[in-house]
Amino acid sequence: MRIVFLLSRADEPGEVPRAVLTRAGHLAARHDVEVVSVFRTRDRPHTAPGPGVPLRHLVDRTGPVPVPLRPTALTDRARQQLAAVPSALADPALDPEFDALTDTELALALRTLDTDVLVTASPALLRAAADHAPAGAVRIHESPWAGEGEPPPGTGECDAVVVRTEGARRRLAAALGAAAREPSAVRTAAIPYPAPGGFRPRSSRTARTAVLAGPPARADHAIAAFAAAASSPAGSGWRLRVFGEGPEPPRLRRRVAELGLYERVELLGPSPHMAAEWAKASFAVLPSGSAGVLEAYAAGVPAVAYDEGGGAADVVRDGVDGLLVPPDDVDALADAMARLMAADAELLHRLGANARAGVGRFAPEGVTRAWEELCAELVAARAPARRAAEPGRRRAAGAEHAGVPPR
Known part of the structure; x- marks a missing residue:
């Protein structure tokens, strides 16, 4: 099969680019795989694509003026004028x-694709796809939607929608309504992100360090809970390290100052070396979402998280490899953190050992096999439509080589 993954920013750090590029590398062992990124945002991607996986960018945003990364007669002024017009897609x-x-650029790239399967990895790309x-390509959307609010517009128009957990899949099927339950309608599937492969340094869980990594939403909860836990007898000498980027740091710095935690809470921004950082942590704090949980588990680091659908609770097994507390209950979050700070560390080490042992649930081999099976079934079902669309696909490819956008 030929499989194309389309995402907005493949060069950036984060779970989505890492998961897409990792998965593409595994699938490339048996399939023709390409990753297309709408924007080029760095001279070198944060996560390198695997062997045999070409990474193609459409628009270079590394300079002051956006530049299409194909031969074009557009002047700087014309590019600036187009960039000032809002998107219709x-x-x-x-x-x-x-x-x-x-x-x-996106419309041209899509019209001239020669692929069996197109996987979109951003809700902003649904309309364009x-x-x-x-017409003959299977469209799969890998959705970050986990149950809050309504699914993005266009979610139900794909051949299949993949979410990370079975709980999220059930919530999505319910949100899409009867259409998701009809045999001819959109298919919903639960396929997790793959756990990091290769060698991963392991934590000894002896450093008095808790880590929050990922988007900073509700990081203020983690900081407030840490302040309470660190003031307990068990919390002596512990520190909290916060990794990630977003609009929150100024507010978080003020909160750290208000709590007098200058020397115990570090706001560090994104790091390209999170495997090493997790190896220096004793437990993870995940007040929002599940970013970083598999990297933490691969290092043998258990997690404390809110028990809510779509977050880490879809991965964390309470009392087995982490602790779950009621959503938005900062006091309960502090109590759970204090339990893992206990001097005897029996609970911390037991949960950490289970986290490391259980990460095999998300082994890349199983994740790759699930994607292969889903793609093969959908391609087989769409084979007649693909044969009918073949002449148009050849014309589109010829137009691209001639430098003329197809109509």
Whole structure:
């Protein structure tokens, strides 16, 4: 099979680019795989694509003026004018950096794709894929949606939607309503992100360090809970290290100052060396989402998290490899952290050992096999439509080589 993964920013750190590029590398052992990134944002991607996986960018955003990464006669002024026009393909609420220049390049790239399967990894790409992807290609959307609010518009128009956990899949099927239960309608599947492969340094869980990694949403909960736990007898000498990026740091720094935690809470921004950072941690704090939980588990680091659908609770097994507390209950979060700070460390080491042993649930081999099976079934079902679309696909490819966007 030929499989193309399409995402907005493959060069950036984060769970989505890492998972897509890792998965593409595993699938490339038996399939023709390409990763297409709408934006080029760095000279070198944070996560390198695996062997045999070409990474193609559409628009270079590393300079002051966006530049299409294909031969074009557009002048700097024309590019600037197009970049000033709002996107007609992407909702600015989903991604405000899309514009008319991006629309042009994305539509052309989609119309000229020669692929059996197109996997979109951002909700901002759903509309473009629906409007411009080849008629015979299977469209799969890998959705970060986990149960809060309504699924992004267009989610139910794909051939299949993949979410990370069975709980999220059930919530998605319910949200999509009867259409998701009809045999001819969108298929929903639960396939987790793969656990990090290769050698991963392990934590001894002897450092008095807790780590929060990922988007800073509700990091203020973690800081407040840490302040309470660290003031207990068990909390002496412990520190909290916060990794990630977003608009929150100034507010978080003020909160750290208010609590007098200058020397015990570190706001460090994103790190390209999280495997090493997890090896220096004793437990993870996950007040929002599940970013970093598999990396933590691969290092043998247990997690404390809120027990809510779509977050770490879909991965963490309470009392087995982590502790779950009621959502938004900062006092309960502090109590759980204090339990893992206990001097005898029996609970900490037991949960950590189980986290490391249980990470095999997310082994790359099983995740790759699940993706292969899903793609093969959908491609087989779409084979007649693909044969009918073949002449148009050949014309589109010829137009691209001639430098003329197909109509």
